[in-house]
Amino acid sequence: MVVCSSQLVPQIQQWAHELGFSQIGVAGVDLSCAEPGLMEWLAQGFHGEMHYMAAHGLKRARPAELVPGTVSVITARMNYLPRTTPEGWQALEFARLADSAQGAVSVYARGRDYHKVLRARLQKLSDRIAEAIGPLGHRVFTDSAPVLEAELAAHSGQGWRGKHTLVLSRDAGSMFFLGEIYIDVALPPSAPVSAHCGSCQSCMDVCPTQAIIAPHRLDARRCISYLTIEHAGPIPLELRPLIGNRIYGCDDCQLICPWNKYAQVSSLPDFDARAGLSGQQLVHLFAWDEPTFLRQTEGGPIRRIGHERWLRNIAVALGNGLRATGSAELRAALHTCAQHESALVREHVAWGLAQGI
Structure with a gap:
């Protein structure tokens, strides 16, 4: 089934917000511009022992090959800073790193496994879409398959790729998780945003x-x-x-x-x-x-x-x-x-x- 409906995207965004997502975008399936960089990165061995990065060849940059029938990708962003995070939290984290007797655990890893949280909520979002438009060919991902998550997020206007390779948003920095729904429904893609790192390194x-x-x-x-x-x-x-x-x-x-x-x-x-x-x-x-x-x-x-x-x-x-x-x-x-x-x-x-x- 291939349906074009610009009215569907605002509804998806509303459902997503109710499920705890902070932003929804839509990307097309053409990531050919990312293929040369991916292949060069792999060729130089920068992926180390992450053999899964190379195991699927260019399927990582070709959503329609990974999931046949895919014509659009819904990208989702979910903030992960704990609800009790105080002002000046960055300084507190740097102080933690300066205390050599204390163990420093990355902020994202201090709570529940994000794979489980996002995957369950992405599936609920998919179910709501199917209820609205009928049978839906889809597959949900959260850092769990050969998917160029950051590239899809950038293509769909979630933010731009920072010099550290993470996605940056003017409204939310980078402290968020990403997830995707590959679907067989044609949706209008979101506009990408320009980069704002400037000369900062x-x-x-x-x-x-x-x-x-x-x-x-x-x-x-x-x-x-x-x-x-x-x-x-x-x-x-x-x-x-x-x-x-x-x-x-x-x-x-x-x-x-x-x-x-x-x-x-x-x-x-x-x-x-x-x-x-x-x-x-x-x-x-x-x-x-x-x-x-x-x-x-x-x-x-x-x-x-x-x-x-x-x-x-x-x-x-x-x-x-x-x-x-x-x-x-x-x-x-x-x-x-x-x-x-x-x-x-x-x-x-x-x-x-x-x-x-």
């Missing part, structure tokens, strides 16, 4: 590992979010000291961005920070056994890395804290896992202990 300058190697060019292999989440093996030795106390993800490029003074809090309780994750001491988090880790992270995004990588990440942070402070408490915590059954954990613990020599 704060995101590039602040990156602890200098992973943003050029404007709009990210080497994921150096990115702390990649290293602490996607990367399964040993963290490269030369990058460990630069990770500081970041144990899951990294927000630095967003914290420094001037546009995030306009970041909006979420309307949903799902993204409120869970007790036990935010503001916790490294020694406390390192003491979690696997059942405790699974219980504390149930329903959240952190669970996906597993207990072994959790300990690996914290061992690096403890080592960095030990080097900075010489704390006997941090040293003692590392010793508790010096004989851990995992070779990966033992190796990072040994490195951490060596930082206090």
Whole structure:
């Protein structure tokens, strides 16, 4: 079924707002302009161990090949700052990073797993559309398939690609999740917006590992979010000291961005920070056994890395804290896992202990 209806888009936007989305856009299926950049990025190996980035070839940039029959893509944006986020929250987060005894978890990961939240609400939105117009060929995505989410968002007027490669909005900064509905209904595309980064390169300058190697060019292999989440093996030795106390993800490029003074809090309780994750001491988090880790992270995004990588990440942070402070408490915590059954954990613990020599 292919139906052209400009009246449908305002109705979709209203339904989406009722479901907690902050903005809806519509993109066409022609992303050919993004294909050369994607292929070059993959050819240079900047995707690291994220083999799924290359597994589907150019289907990632060709929605109609990924889901045959797709003629339009509905893009959705959902703010994720917790509802209790105070004024000046960026300064508070930088202060957290300066406290070497505290574990820093990326803001987005402190609440419920966004995959579950967005996917369920995108499906509800799809159901409402189908109720209004009849049978609907569709598929919903939230960072879960070969989809160029940021490119689709930019094409549909959600914002522009910042120099850190994230989507930026003049009204909401970058503290939001993206989701898509591929549909077989022709809808009028939203107008894209112009870029407003100008000469600013704060995101590039602040990156602890200098992973943003050029404007709009990210080497994921150096990115702390990649290293602490996607990367399964040993963290490269030369990058460990630069990770500081970041144990899951990294927000630095967003914290420094001037546009995030306009970041909006979420309307949903799902993204409120869970007790036990935010503001916790490294020694406390390192003491979690696997059942405790699974219980504390149930329903959240952190669970996906597993207990072994959790300990690996914290061992690096403890080592960095030990080097900075010489704390006997941090040293003692590392010793508790010096004989851990995992070779990966033992190796990072040994490195951490060596930082206090």
